[in-house]
Amino acid sequence: MTNPFSLDGSAFLPSASRKVAARLDVADHNGQTWVRIIGAGEEELARDILASVQIDPALGRTPRKLTFSDGTVFETPDHAGFQHIDGDSYWSKLHRLERFSPHLVGFTLACLAAAYLLWRYGLDALAGIAVAMTPMVVVEQIDRGTLQTLDYVMAEPSRLPQSEKDRALVIYERVVAALPEKERKARDFKLLFRDMPEVGANAFALPGGTMVMTDDLIQDFPSEDVLAGILGHEVGHVVEEHGLRRLYRSLGAYVLIALLAGETGPMLEDVLLEGNALLSLSYGRDQESAADEFGLALSHQAGYDPAGLKEFFETLAKEMGEPPQWMSSHPNHDNRVQAIDAFIKGLPAR
CATH class of the missing domain: 2.30.29.30 (Pleckstrin-homology domain (PH domain)/Phosphotyrosine-binding domain (PTB))
Known part of the structure; x- marks a missing residue:
């Protein structure tokens, strides 16, 4: 009643x-x-x-x-x-x-904690699943789209003499040949050259295996050991799939869920295939450190002195300087040099 x-x-x-x-x-x-x-x-x-x-x-x-x-x-x-x-x-x-009450404060904090855990751990796990589900044809299209954007925005045809390009290609082929056969055949590895004065001495790799070296890099660092170490580092990013992982993680839960559901939709297709997003991203410290170790081991196996990568970062530290590591997404040059020294000591003698 x-x-x-x-x-x-x-x-x-x-x-x-x-x-x-x-x-x-x-x-x-x-x-x-x-x-x-x-x-x-x-x-x-x-x-x-x-x-x-x-x-x-x-x-x-x-x-x-x-x-x-x-x-x-x-x-x-x-x-x-x-x-x-x-x-x-x-x-x-x-x-x-x-209504606002103590339980609402607790619920809000729980939501924030869950969001942090998803960002810190969940997105990495989902990114790994998304990478495994991405067809190679899509990865190759990402390379083409990104390269087209790069050429349109900041790159010019290389002005290097053909002899310098050939020398770099020989180093590159030796480094790639040191990879296990399964890894070599899994991707379309190729080396391209571009004149990019605004970028300076640099090299970078796209997810499908396309690598770009700037004219300044080859001119400023003619040592074969240095070039082999840098190329090995970039090969490491490709083999470890760092490019796709950083792309999927940056695009967030929407993209990952869309991929796992099997329907990317027009927005996702535009972002992935045009390649604009990839150019704006940078690798994290863990990825850079992992690529350093991969490159050291690979260049060593290819017959080059792995200390070449150390020489590269020592030169950058002297010429450019940098902010403290906590202000950067990359490990700073001094820390990288120390880590390289420690890793080289553990490499087997040839």
Whole structure:
């Protein structure tokens, strides 16, 4: 049984557009709960069984509404009183959860913690799954799209003499030949040359195996050992699939879920195949360190002195300097040189 009670509010009659002052009376009669809308002159404006009345869900501080069978609407700002009517409903419970209280603070902190764990660990795991599910034809298209964007935005045809290109190609082929046969055949490895004065002495690899060396790199670092170490480092990024991983992780949960669901959609296809996103990303410290070790081992196996990579970073440290490591996504040059020294000591003698 429901104890009789009343709520003050307003009524909207089916035959009129303006609201009128009214109250809602709720009482039990003959085993059922009845609701009545009473006007300012104590006249009855509407009557219905509570079970037949439509109760709108609670929404913040918006007045609560009941719609009677004949179309009459009663609304009241008395949320506390309204709980006597729908206190056990799903929407009422949800509305109570939305109110600011200590439990809401705890729930908010839990959501933030879950979001952090997803960002810190979940996206990496999902990125790994997405990489495994990406067809090689898509990876090759990413290379082509990224290279087209690069040539349009910042790169010019190489001005190196053919003899210098041939020398670099010989080094590159020896380094790639040191890879296990399975890794060599899994990707379309190729080396390209570009003149990129704004980039300086640099090299980078695209996910499908395309590598680009700048003219400045070959001119400023003619040593074969240095070039072999740098190329080995870039091969490491390709083999470890760092490019795809950083791309998928940066695009976030939407892209990963879309890939796992098997439907990329126009937006994802544009981002991946045009290659614009890949140019704006940088590898993380762990990826750079892993590529360093991979390149050292590979250049050593190819017959070059792995200390060439150390020479490269020592030169950069002297000429360019850099901010503290905590301000950069990369390990700083001094730390990389120390790590390279330690790794070289563990390499087997040839």
